[in-house]
Amino acid sequence: MKTIKIGMLGIGNIGKGTYRTLEMSRAKIEQANGLTIEIVKILNRHPEIDRGIDIPKEKYVTDAYEIINDPEIDIVIELIGGIEPATTYMADALKAGKHVVTANKAALAANGRMLQELAYKNQLMLRFEASVAGGIPILNAISTALISNEFSEVQGILNGTTNYILTQMTEQGTPYEEVLKEAQRKGFAEADPTADVEGIDAANKLSILISLLFGIGVAPEKIPTKGITSVSREDISFAREFGYRIKLLASANCADGKVTCNVEPSLVAETHPLANVNNEFNAVYITGNAVDNLMFYGRGAGPLPTGSAVIGDVVDVARKIEKGSAYDLLPHLRYDADLQFAGEGANQYYIRLTAADHPGVLGQITSTFGVYGIGIRTMMQRAGDNSGKAVPMIFIVYDIEKSILTTALNVLVNNGSVESIDNVLRVLKS
Amino acid sequence: MKTIKIGMLGIGNIGKGTYRTLEMSRAKIEQANGLTIEIVKILNRHPEIDRGIDIPKEKYVTDAYEIINDPEIDIVIELIGGIEPATTYMADALKAGKHVVTANKAALAANGRMLQELAYKNQLMLRFEASVAGGIPILNAISTALISNEFSEVQGILNGTTNYILTQMTEQGTPYEEVLKEAQRKGFAEADPTADVEGIDAANKLSILISLLFGIGVAPEKIPTKGITSVSREDISFAREFGYRIKLLASANCADGKVTCNVEPSLVAETHPLANVNNEFNAVYITGNAVDNLMFYGRGAGPLPTGSAVIGDVVDVARKIEKGSAYDLLPHLRYDADLQFAGEGANQYYIRLTAADHPGVLGQITSTFGVYGIGIRTMMQRAGDNSGKAVPMIFIVYDIEKSILTTALNVLVNNGSVESIDNVLRVLKS
Numbered sequence: 001m002k003t004i005k006i007g008m009l010g011i012g013n014i015g016k017g018t019y020r021t022l023e024m025s026r027a028k029i030e031q032a033n034g035l036t037i038e039i040v041k042i043l044n045r046h047p048e049i050d051r052g053i054d055i056p057k058e059k060y061v062t063d064a065y066e067i068i069n070d071p072e073i074d075i076v077i078e079l080i081g082g083i084e085p086a087t088t089y090m091a092d093a094l095k096a097g098k099h100v101v102t103a104n105k106a107a108l109a110a111n112g113r114m115l116q117e118l119a120y121k122n123q124l125m126l127r128f129e130a131s132v133a134g135g136i137p138i139l140n141a142i143s144t145a146l147i148s149n150e151f152s153e154v155q156g157i158l159n160g161t162t163n164y165i166l167t168q169m170t171e172q173g174t175p176y177e178e179v180l181k182e183a184q185r186k187g188f189a190e191a192d193p194t195a196d197v198e199g200i201d202a203a204n205k206l207s208i209l210i211s212l213l214f215g216i217g218v219a220p221e222k223i224p225t226k227g228i229t230s231v232s233r234e235d236i237s238f239a240r241e242f243g244y245r246i247k248l249l250a251s252a253n254c255a256d257g258k259v260t261c262n263v264e265p266s267l268v269a270e271t272h273p274l275a276n277v278n279n280e281f282n283a284v285y286i287t288g289n290a291v292d293n294l295m296f297y298g299r300g301a302g303p304l305p306t307g308s309a310v311i312g313d314v315v316d317v318a319r320k321i322e323k324g325s326a327y328d329l330l331p332h333l334r335y336d337a338d339l340q341f342a343g344e345g346a347n348q349y350y351i352r353l354t355a356a357d358h359p360g361v362l363g364q365i366t367s368t369f370g371v372y373g374i375g376i377r378t379m380m381q382r383a384g385d386n387s388g389k390a391v392p393m394i395f396i397v398y399d400i401e402k403s404i405l406t407t408a409l410n411v412l413v414n415n416g417s418v419e420s421i422d423n424v425l426r427v428l429k430s
Numbered sequence: 431m432k433t434i435k436i437g438m439l440g441i442g443n444i445g446k447g448t449y450r451t452l453e454m455s456r457a458k459i460e461q462a463n464g465l466t467i468e469i470v471k472i473l474n475r476h477p478e479i480d481r482g483i484d485i486p487k488e489k490y491v492t493d494a495y496e497i498i499n500d501p502e503i504d505i506v507i508e509l510i511g512g513i514e515p516a517t518t519y520m521a522d523a524l525k526a527g528k529h530v531v532t533a534n535k536a537a538l539a540a541n542g543r544m545l546q547e548l549a550y551k552n553q554l555m556l557r558f559e560a561s562v563a564g565g566i567p568i569l570n571a572i573s574t575a576l577i578s579n580e581f582s583e584v585q586g587i588l589n590g591t592t593n594y595i596l597t598q599m600t601e602q603g604t605p606y607e608e609v610l611k612e613a614q615r616k617g618f619a620e621a622d623p624t625a626d627v628e629g630i631d632a633a634n635k636l637s638i639l640i641s642l643l644f645g646i647g648v649a650p651e652k653i654p655t656k657g658i659t660s661v662s663r664e665d666i667s668f669a670r671e672f673g674y675r676i677k678l679l680a681s682a683n684c685a686d687g688k689v690t691c692n693v694e695p696s697l698v699a700e701t702h703p704l705a706n707v708n709n710e711f712n713a714v715y716i717t718g719n720a721v722d723n724l725m726f727y728g729r730g731a732g733p734l735p736t737g738s739a740v741i742g743d744v745v746d747v748a749r750k751i752e753k754g755s756a757y758d759l760l761p762h763l764r765y766d767a768d769l770q771f772a773g774e775g776a777n778q779y780y781i782r783l784t785a786a787d788h789p790g791v792l793g794q795i796t797s798t799f800g801v802y803g804i805g806i807r808t809m810m811q812r813a814g815d816n817s818g819k820a821v822p823m824i825f826i827v828y829d830i831e832k833s834i835l836t837t838a839l840n841v842l843v844n845n846g847s848v849e850s851i852d853n854v855l856r857v858l859k860s
Contacts (some may be wrong), residue, residue: 147740281723311578
């Protein structure tokens with residue numbers, strides 16, 4: 001039986017999960033594929049630390065280049081994370097003739113095109129299923145079973161930390177800060193939660209999905225991104241009254257040669273399949289011209305689910321090496337020169353504002369909306385006591401560019417019709 | 431550019447959808463894979479009928495063996511449906527050296543093992559993504575990206591007709607017969623709906639999933655199967671009061687070397703991802719030891735979604751032919767001699783019965799349940815007028831073998847404690 005030799009960069013939680021997943025599935029892989037996969041070297045800069053996993057010490061190396069330059073190694077698995085030195089290691093591995101499998105969304109979103117061109121030039125495979133939505137096999141599906149589709153839309157719940165926080169706020173009625181602290185205690189959120197709660201992690205993953213689905217490179221920093229820190233218990237409660245849940249959605253559309261996208265807390269109808277994606281789970285909802293709507297749901301993080309995706313890629317590459325058909329572009333980041341990036345596009349929005357409870361206010365708001373072409377779909381005002389005190393008002397408006405909406409809302413604040421704009425959130429059409 | 435030549439058996443709705451899907455995606459497939467796929471011959475027994483699709487007449491043949499024995503043809507797509515003559519055609523195509531792609535769940539559930547052994551012996555590929563859950567790429571995922579997992583559970587909504595009927599009964603409160611007639615008018619149900627409403631179609635698909643996931647052949651006629659005709663508006667309404675939706679679930683578990691399964695209308699908690707799978711949509715929810723819970727949602731039928739799955743298989747086979755690595759077992763039906771089929775297993779059940787509203791009745795029921803080891807999780811009795819008239823009572827009981835439950839319920843009817851057992855439905859644990 002042929003043995004495919006692997007070098008693994010990194011032995012943190014994901015590295016350990018990948019190692020364990022391979023140990024768990026070794027017999028099945030041998031039986032199904034007639035080949036053995038062996039992790040022969042592991043980069044471990046601190047071999048003195050007890051990693052809590054039974055790995056023979058002689059596999060550990062302290063220099064990445066002992067793996068990258070080892071002529072016996074067929075595939076390099078990169079699990080260090082972050083843009084550098086991961087990108088350099090992956091590029092050098094490809095230059096040294098190794099296939100590369102990675103879970104690194106940040107490095108791919110930043111340097112995916114360069115790495116892919118390098119793989120292409122050297123007739124090698126670069127695979128990255130684990131970089132988007134953890135264990136969910138979405139990239140493989142897009143690139144193989146769904147190859148006959150042109151895709152027009154993606155809606156993703158791509159960050160487990162924020163989905164956990166929003167679910168707990170919804171179910172327990174607990175405020176953001178309190179749930180964040182609990183998530184940090186449980187290990188669902190990092191000590192510095194910025195990349196998660198500000199939507200940066202989701203934007204990295206969306207950038208990879210946009211390239212795979214539509215064929216255009218949109219750098220994550222160009223994706224209009226809003227985190228969940230502004231979402232209040234009031235928003236969640238008003239959304240429920242209208243029949244919605246609030247989710248941090250990473251969204252993109254492709255139509256008429258234009259791609260629009262954003263990452264933003266969004267209202268999702270409670271009957272939509274995305275509405276029941278709760279806690280740390282992820283989901284990717286896509287629309288293709290043949291297959292129509294599809295959703296993939298599962299764990300977006302965690303050592304074993306991520307290990308499942310990494311080993312899935314490794315086995316596919318190994319099978320192709322063994323069958324002598326190793327060079328295979330898929331899944332590949334596509335770049336179509338005719339496509340344009342067109343920002344955030346028009347969306348429905350939910351607006352929560354505070355205004356005085358006296359006659360004429362609603363007229364001022366609705367007529368200003370009218371001037372800017374903003375159509376009102378639903379509105380709600382709680383019964384006040386007619387004392388002129390400020391009360392909350394909720395509007396859901398039809399498709400409008402956010403810049404126009406922002407201008408109209410500023411006019412209302414500046415002319416005194418409205419006391420404050422408390423939140424503006426996207427509404428997913430259903 | 432290499433051309434892979436296809437012969438297609440059948441030009442009904444699925445055949446036309448497959449032809450259209452290939453036409454729509456030809457440019458993308460050529461660009462991504464560097465090969466051309468051409469459907470060169472189509473079996474059409476009635477070329478005089480206008481099929482409403484622009485296909486050059488010279489492609490049509492009236493004898494299947496003009497395709498099966500054509501030395502120029504690389505892949506045969508079988509879209510006739512039914513067990514025969516489809517099985518014979520597929521077997522003869524494999525004997526003639528053709529790879530086979532099919533959407534035929536009935537032929538695969540009946541003869542999958544024989545066909546697969548024939549493919550294996552002749553070093554050919556047999557692919558069947560479209561046979562389970564239409565456009566949803568579940569078989570491909572199980573066989574490739576998820577290869578590192580041992581699976582323990584599957585829950586499927588695998589039949590669009592019954593899911594449409596149950597959704598409409600739930601949302602509109604319309605009785606079964608009325609919704610069925612409406613579904614037949616809309617083309618969502620056939621004139622003879624037996625195979626759908628009695629769960630036979632779902633059992634065929636479950637048989638294929640069980641083989642792929644667990645490695646045991648369970649013939650569809652051995653799967654305990656109950657259709658939806660017994661589900662009443664009362665059941666749907668009581669289920670909602672307890673926080674459940676009723677879905678026709680195709681379920682299987684594998685633990686301790688034993689596989690249990692059934693197809694049965696089941697109560698699904700409204701917060702479960704399967705609860706929001708509505709109308710004609712399908713979903714497959716699986717649990718693996720590395721990836722944990724995953725769900726795939728999409729259209730389980732229809733010409734273009736099915737065409738998407740068929741063309742996905744065709745492109746994968748074509749790429750392997752072109753790369754000279756054509757022989758590839760995956761996805762494959764597995765057979766593990768150590769596994770045992772153990773029937774339906776223990777489940778939670780919902781019981782709706784009618785009993786006289788007088789003191790002592792509840793005591794008789796609960797003590798009989800106790801004798802048979804049946805634990806009560808929830809029960810509900812509507813307030814009666816204490817006149818002794820019969821009233822409906824609802825129980826949800828903990829895990830129990832259905833045969834034991836049936837015995838206990840018979841005892842209650844026979845000794846007069848209960849007037850009638852009106853329905854018994856499985857409850858999905860969540």
